[in-house]
Amino acid sequence: xxxxxxxxxxxxxxxxxxxxxxxxxxxxxxxxxxxxxxxxxxxxxxxxxxxxxxxxxxxxxxxxxxxxxxxxxxxxxxxxxxxxxxxxxxxxxxxxxxxxxxxxxxxxxxxxxxxxxxxxxxxxxxxxxxxxxxxxxxxxxxxxxxxxxxxxxxxxxxxxxxxxxxxxxxxxxxxxxxxxxxxxxxxxxxxxxxxxxxxxxxxxxxxxxxxxxxxxxxxxxxxxxxxxxxxxxxxxxxxxxxxxxxxxxxxxxxxxxxxxxxxxxxxxxxxxxxxxxxxxxxxxxxxxxxxxxxxxxxxxxxxxxxxxxxxxxxxxxxxxxxxxxxxxxxxxxxxxxxxxxxxxxxxxxxxxxxxxxxxxxxxxxxxxxxxxxxxxxxxxxxxxxxxxxxxxxxxxxxxxxxxxxxxxxxxxxxxxxxxxxxxxxxxxxxxxxxxxxxxxxxxxxxxxxxxxxxxxxxxxxxxxxxxxxxxxxxxxxxxxxxxxxxxxxxxxxxxxxxxxxxxxxxxxxxxxxxxxxxxxxxxxxxxxxxxxxxxxxxxxxxxxxxxxxxxxxxxxxxxxxxxxxxxxxxxxxx
Numbered sequence: 001x002x003x004x005x006x007x008x009x010x011x012x013x014x015x016x017x018x019x020x021x022x023x024x025x026x027x028x029x030x031x032x033x034x035x036x037x038x039x040x041x042x043x044x045x046x047x048x049x050x051x052x053x054x055x056x057x058x059x060x061x062x063x064x065x066x067x068x069x070x071x072x073x074x075x076x077x078x079x080x081x082x083x084x085x086x087x088x089x090x091x092x093x094x095x096x097x098x099x100x101x102x103x104x105x106x107x108x109x110x111x112x113x114x115x116x117x118x119x120x121x122x123x124x125x126x127x128x129x130x131x132x133x134x135x136x137x138x139x140x141x142x143x144x145x146x147x148x149x150x151x152x153x154x155x156x157x158x159x160x161x162x163x164x165x166x167x168x169x170x171x172x173x174x175x176x177x178x179x180x181x182x183x184x185x186x187x188x189x190x191x192x193x194x195x196x197x198x199x200x201x202x203x204x205x206x207x208x209x210x211x212x213x214x215x216x217x218x219x220x221x222x223x224x225x226x227x228x229x230x231x232x233x234x235x236x237x238x239x240x241x242x243x244x245x246x247x248x249x250x251x252x253x254x255x256x257x258x259x260x261x262x263x264x265x266x267x268x269x270x271x272x273x274x275x276x277x278x279x280x281x282x283x284x285x286x287x288x289x290x291x292x293x294x295x296x297x298x299x300x301x302x303x304x305x306x307x308x309x310x311x312x313x314x315x316x317x318x319x320x321x322x323x324x325x326x327x328x329x330x331x332x333x334x335x336x337x338x339x340x341x342x343x344x345x346x347x348x349x350x351x352x353x354x355x356x357x358x359x360x361x362x363x364x365x366x367x368x369x370x371x372x373x374x375x376x377x378x379x380x381x382x383x384x385x386x387x388x389x390x391x392x393x394x395x396x397x398x399x400x401x402x403x404x405x406x407x408x409x410x411x412x413x414x415x416x417x418x419x420x421x422x423x424x425x426x427x428x429x430x431x432x433x434x435x436x437x438x439x440x441x442x443x444x445x446x447x448x449x450x451x452x453x454x455x456x457x458x459x460x461x462x463x464x465x466x467x468x469x470x471x472x473x474x475x476x477x478x479x480x481x482x483x484x485x486x487x488x489x490x491x492x493x494x495x496x497x498x499x500x501x502x503x504x505x506x507x508x509x510x511x512x513x514x515x516x517x518x519x520x521x522x523x524x525x526x527x528x529x530x531x532x533x534x535x536x537x538x539x540x541x542x543x544x545x546x547x548x549x550x551x552x553x554x555x556x557x558x559x560x561x562x563x564x565x566x567x568x569x570x571x572x573x574x
Contacts, residue, residue, distance in 0.1 A: 002050050009115040016109050023116045025081040034058045039119040042110045048093040053085035100130050128152030131527050147531040154532040155563040161525035162420050162460035169468045170485025175517035181207050181537035192377040195370040195420040202386035203542040213378030219387035221572035223346035229367050235351035245293045248438040250336050257328040268305050272297035296356045344389045394429035398443035408457040418458035426463045427470040451478035466497040481523030
């Protein structure tokens, strides 16, 4: 592939420092054509190999600026033209029966005076195709084309992208949702795909496909209409919550009686679950359940017990006296009753008798975690959380994530089928620990566990956010793949730059200058740090930037405001 003639050389190696090489460019005109982040080829000290490098700096130095140890060399009349290159991989002419194989390893470094050649034109196209073929072996994820060569298709390794977790980040309007929709469309082509997309604002409704199913967390109008799983409406009943989540929801931690309330809650929830199992004669579960086991229980039964304890009178030395917890549960009971009457929380408390059936969890698991080949409804489940109140959103999103993790954890190894969680607007429910509320902390615990342990259970995580600096650092540090789109905020840029290899040099400096729909892709899923122009998805999400100036010149819908007010009152967008 690299059949260069000596006269085509940019110059010769002047200095070698670990993975960085300095090349003297002999022709000043060639120096003018060199650009940072372009690729070059260097002759290796090993036969049958070439080294691939990335230009990170181009300089022209006057003789007066040249250090003493360079002055004796023949540098031309007035100047020394230098090109600094970061070595990023090795191209082998042959490996076994395969020809032209690229490896992201450095088995050697170039010798002094080794020739350096530009990688451009037809050779660049051929090299990009080698990368595409190598990365695409049986597991290709096609995002778009390389910016360096629009005719070279950009593939990522689909296995490594989801195995080792990924981060997709970019400022508003950079094409982040567009990229996510493109990935979803690529996933949809797989016969047994299994993924859950957390759609926080309902922007992925237009994304359609044979293996895509749209679900929605129940809103007030859905509860009123009696809708359920058959209608694509999901209830996440209170009994699926862990003990810690129940406490965060029902106990005010600023109350001086909070410790007593939490203790009573633990005891009575446990007893309510025991009562349910005894009534249903589920003896096998009865022998081994815990307070966090997903066992239904009646809130009416729980409230009745809490009220009894709150007004309990016990025998004393001088007759009846107030019990140990007399009056100490009043605020918790009031808080619980308020939650029950809050129509916004119908997805927790308004599921009716159906959600108290013992086999209801099985039906929920089938709906949320069934692969495309197991169900006719679709393997990619896009769940709309837009009607979930913001104060409990982290709790509810993490509840779905915990359900996925628990199902994967308790599935026999030989029967385990991988699931991907695509977490849009991740900064909303994966904040920094220092800014986390009680509900946020519960959400973080679950997602951090998935990030650290999910791979062994076949659970992949794709973190998507426009504010990398606000996303929990532990979660981002567990991601081995980065699709970084335009980032204009200095703090957000800093987060991504710290996670990129040092050898990339100035590659990360392009983050604020990337075009809409253009991304810097780095990680285990791609063989080279790549600047990729993402292909347009067939169905664009509802996140496009509004053209203010153009829209202000068109007619306005006559009933838009009355419709909005009506929807606001009904708490539902029709």
